[in-house]
Amino acid sequence: MANLNLQHKKENTFDAIVIGSGMSGGWAAKELTEKGLKTLVLERGKAVDHVKDYPTTNLSPWEFEHRGAIPEDIRKENPVVSRCYAFREDAQHFFVKDTEHPYVQEKPFDWIRGYQTGGKSLLWARQVQRWSDFDFEGPARDGFAVDWPIRYNDLAPWYSHVEKFIGVSGNKDGLPNLPDGEFLPAMELTAVENYFKTFVGKNYPGRDIIIGRCAHITGNEEFYAKQGRALCQHRVLCQRGCPFGGYFSSNSSTLPWAMKTGNLTLQNNAVVHSIIYDEQKGKATGVLVIDALTMETTEYYADVIFLNASALNTNLVLLNSTSSRFPNGLGNDNGLLGKFVAFHNYRAGISGEYEGLAEYATSGKRPNGGYIPRFRNVHKQETDFLRGYAAGFSGSRSILTDQSDIGENLEKSLLNPKFGTWRVGSHMMGETIPKEESQVTLDSSLKDAWGIPQLKVAVDYDQNDEAMIADYLEQMTEMFENAGFKNIRTRDDKRAPGLDIHEMGGARMGHDPKTSILNKWNQLHACPNVYVTDGACMTSTSTQNPSLTYMAMAARAVDHAVRESKS
């Protein structure tokens, strides 16, 4: 019996365990396996192999029974995920349905999840803007959170490391508030976007419109061919999974790369119950896993554990990892675990039309858009609200067909489309302030299907967000009007937090174990062989789409873990 146990323990022992196979877990896995560590990746959802498991990827529009729409029964049963822009007939199989994985909303929170190999990296919007020191220094300067224990220079080489591998299309714009990176050829702005860029550049110093930096391959084909990936073909069907590997996902890139090292074991349907803490050794020794299908429990062991379960689920795993040393959750000596959760405010938008540039149109498709980096409170505090917002900005030439009539007239007009005006639009991406009362906790009675406590989410907007929405709409309206845009319409869709799919924090980084959960290397202060390198680690949110920063932190943390183990 003892021998059997020993054998079992040996089989289930790895050099490293990564919890989660999404954006940041995939990166941890790639870096760990490349450095020679036998690595187990635990993924709670189903297997999704690159190309093979993209069932809709090559379907034409008419091959979808509802031409993209989600049937009413599914919408009614799953109101949260149905509010997500990408939850459509072609990609619905990559989203968690509300009914499958319930959680408790103390305040309205749309928690969008992807439980499968690759997680949400299959579904993301692929925007990858770097942070600058205006972002990292924000909390210290403005006093709204603890100081980040890292600065731009700590992360810059890792940004480069990640960008080169994933492939980032963009321009070197030379902006201090949005550092340049390792870029492949940029995609083009449209005629009206270029017009607005020039107009704003002349009339609003410090405000810029650039083409988004996006994780698509637009050059250096030979390099990416080694990953089995090819040039982006501009299908703009990314959410189905890309048969070319034109955009970065764990499925197309980091996981197959890690697999090729021979050091990766990927275990699907592996629901992590908790991280096992050994009081004698004073460290984490493994992970307790429940098989999603058989309910069987198994323990896996490793010297180092990377927690990349997605921001809120990472909090859940830590909170549920209790021991007599950590009765309130692993690493939670100060009681702050699960607190200071924040997100990006996407509530407001604006649209309009431009009658000029009638001699131009666009051709082809672009899986990208224009981007306005944060221009509020960058160098110093100058408004009555803290921080600021970035914004998307896109414009395209409309094509009109008169569809008002029926019969012969309708048929005739469908044969004669005409160019209309340029349609322009923007949406805000506002920084929100992490507050102690914005938190996730474990429900004391409700459990999920695997007996794990359900997560209780209480995150909300505040006055700073309202003031920022008003300012965004005011500034954009003025810029649109002055640029000569017509039929300007503003909106505040009052969406709940979460629908931005940029939830962050709960296990924030900081210098001081009394006021933060993680140190500057993303290790739990109180249990340093556990690293958290997903959205849970974020001390503040700034305005940039966060995935690039998670990936860079994951690579940097692995480098640290491996150096530590050798010293």
Add this chain to the structure above:
Amino acid sequence: MTHKKQAMDRRLALKQLAWITGGAILIPSCDFSQKSVLEAYQKLQVTEAERETLAHVTNTIFPGVHLKKADEIGLADFVLVMANDCLSEAEQIDFCTGLRAFDSFSKKTFKKTFGKMNTSESADAFRTTMEMEADNNSAIASVKSFLGITKRFALQGYLTSNYYMTEIMPYKMIPGGFVGSKLVTEIERINPNG
């Protein structure tokens, strides 16, 4: 895939229906048009006769003068799929009430059903109906919602049909690139799917 399976079930049901109707043509005395509910559209509980009424409406919207006729691309069935699966309950009731009232409404107002009209007569009847004033919950109101919903789905189905997206305004799944400023004079034809 669940949606694939549903689609397959539905195709099977339609095939069976075709077989049954084929049988009906051989044995004209067998009248089941009032009773037989189309299994493919369980929520709507529509009969073959009602499906035919709907097809007269979709053929009015797309009569096949410059483009293919609605019937040639199975548009009535697409409208039923969408009405069955993608409408809210309230809209579904409107749609069905309007559909069921449609033939008698048409007879009363225009002296004949759409089935007995030629293309321009039925088009005029469609337009006239849509311009009628209607009190809430009146028969006219439900007929107008039925026509409105049918037009919305018919248009959607037509514009995203294999026929339209390959022969009329070809859809290019792989554009290969993007040009942000192209002179309109260099664009050979305006194609919303191009």
